[in-house]
Amino acid sequence: MKVMKVIVGISLFVMSFTIVHGQDFDKVIHISWDVNMPLSNREWIDETSARGLKAGYHRLIEDKFLAGIELGWATYDKYQPTVTFEYPGGAFTTDYFNYLYSYGLTVSGGYVLPVGKKEKILPYAGLGLGASLHRYTRYYNIYQDMESSWGFLVSPKVGAIIPFGRKIGAMAAVHYDFSTSKQEAIGYNNFSNIGVQVGIVMLSY
Amino acid sequence: MTRYLISVLAVAVFLSGCEPQPGAEELYDQLVVETNFDPAINFNAYTTYSISRDTIGKVSNIRGDDSLIVGNTYARPVAEAVINNLDERGFIRVDRNDDPDLAINVFIVRNLDIQQQLNYPGYYGYPGYYYPGYYGYGSYYYPYVSTYVYNTEVLVIEMIDLKNVVNNQVKVIWNAYLGDVYSAIDARVQSVEGIGQAFRQSPYIQKIAQP
Numbered sequence: 001m002k003v004m005k006v007i008v009g010i011s012l013f014v015m016s017f018t019i020v021h022g023q024d025f026d027k028v029i030h031i032s033w034d035v036n037m038p039l040s041n042r043e044w045i046d047e048t049s050a051r052g053l054k055a056g057y058h059r060l061i062e063d064k065f066l067a068g069i070e071l072g073w074a075t076y077d078k079y080q081p082t083v084t085f086e087y088p089g090g091a092f093t094t095d096y097f098n099y100l101y102s103y104g105l106t107v108s109g110g111y112v113l114p115v116g117k118k119e120k121i122l123p124y125a126g127l128g129l130g131a132s133l134h135r136y137t138r139y140y141n142i143y144q145d146m147e148s149s150w151g152f153l154v155s156p157k158v159g160a161i162i163p164f165g166r167k168i169g170a171m172a173a174v175h176y177d178f179s180t181s182k183q184e185a186i187g188y189n190n191f192s193n194i195g196v197q198v199g200i201v202m203l204s205y
Numbered sequence: 206m207t208r209y210l211i212s213v214l215a216v217a218v219f220l221s222g223c224e225p226q227p228g229a230e231e232l233y234d235q236l237v238v239e240t241n242f243d244p245a246i247n248f249n250a251y252t253t254y255s256i257s258r259d260t261i262g263k264v265s266n267i268r269g270d271d272s273l274i275v276g277n278t279y280a281r282p283v284a285e286a287v288i289n290n291l292d293e294r295g296f297i298r299v300d301r302n303d304d305p306d307l308a309i310n311v312f313i314v315r316n317l318d319i320q321q322q323l324n325y326p327g328y329y330g331y332p333g334y335y336y337p338g339y340y341g342y343g344s345y346y347y348p349y350v351s352t353y354v355y356n357t358e359v360l361v362i363e364m365i366d367l368k369n370v371v372n373n374q375v376k377v378i379w380n381a382y383l384g385d386v387y388s389a390i391d392a393r394v395q396s397v398e399g400i401g402q403a404f405r406q407s408p409y410i411q412k413i414a415q416p
Contacts, residue, residue, distance in 0.1 A: 075224065075225055077225075077227075079227075079231075082235065084406050086406070088244070089241055089242060089244055090239065090240050090241035091240050091407070092239045092240075093239075093402050093406055094235075094237040094238070095235060097227040097231070101224050135224070139226060139227050139232060140237055141232055141233060141235075141236065141385050142232070142233070142384070142385040142388050143384075143385075
């Protein structure tokens with residue numbers, strides 16, 4: 001949570017001091033650092049991850065709407081201290097690391113408000129729909145167990161684009177991701193997370 | 206714009222292909238310890254055991270690489286760790302010629318996945334399986350290997366019932382697998398600690414003194 005607070009703080013700081021130009025672009029590419037907190041099955045992984053990335057391409061449609069695609073990647077991990085598992089006829093002792101590799105690809109749309117030539121900050125709300133891949137991996141010593149599952153991904157988002165040059169700007173957003181990706185063997189009926197992303201945007205006219 | 210797009214997406218695809226893993230020092234600082242036992246066995250029924258004090262076997266899938274490990278660097282500390290744990294639980298070490306109840310077999314399996322590669326005549330995959338004998342007690346052979354796994358070493362400890370030999374076959378009533386020794390940061394220290402853990406997670410191995 002501390003990491004997320006710092007990210008939000010930096011974002012607000014950047015927003016408050018940025019000198020921007022108006023919005024008259026029609027294409028946006030962004031690449032952003034993505035910090036995520038898992039919400040599902042927090043017994044398996046509950047730690048906020050700062051290892052994430054999102055990148056996307058969107059076009060402005062009719063002044064107010066953005067449409068495009070977005071790729072997302074995040075890695076979550078958690079260390080489990082040494083534990084002994086007992087079962088009929090034996091026992092097994094190890095410490096281990098749970099890793100979750102998350103990938104998403106969405107077709108996304110956004111609504112920009114307000115849209116005007118003189119606006120300094122362009123807030124927007126959007127929704128992405130697509131597919132996700134989750135790879136659940138447990139590492140212990142030289143050994144590893146991995147399970148993968150695909151799911152349908154829904155990703156609403158609110159954020160802002162802050163142009164501070166004619167062709168470049170910053171962006172910040174908060175997003176929630178819900179995937180139907182299921183891995184019942186380790187307690188996942190779905191996977192959801194909330195994330196904060198900050199990054200740069202490249203604008204085209 | 207197209208150039209930017211391609212560049213950004215290329216970076217994104219590259220990064221999204223990255224799957225970071227734990228560091229080696231974090232992963233290899235302790236051995237994984239697995240123990241199995243024959244639930245039908247009453248360990249209190251045994252009193253004496255024999256074990257080589259300064260020699261352990263090494264089984265390898267590399268032709269001609271089977272050997273014995275001797276000396277104070279690894280073999281003796283490992284054997285003594287087993288001895289100390291058994292003594293603490295009330296068992297008595299005797300010479301192999303003194304008709305022990307149990308034989309303790311300690312060996313390293315090199316380059317093998319212990320879950321798949323050991324082959325014993327009459328092996329059923331869990332304690333309770335039979336050997337055709339035990340060295341000095343019939344036609345014992347170390348297990349042979351059929352599956353190749355690169356660069357792993359697993360320390361195996363077997364407890365063999367010499368008290369109830371049936372048709373010249375001896376039965377393994379408990380075993381422990383400790384891995385991976387090959388990647389261990391300190392193989393000797395981690396093996397000794399792992400042996401202690403193997404016995405801690407096997408509380409049924411206890412000789413209760415008779416009144």
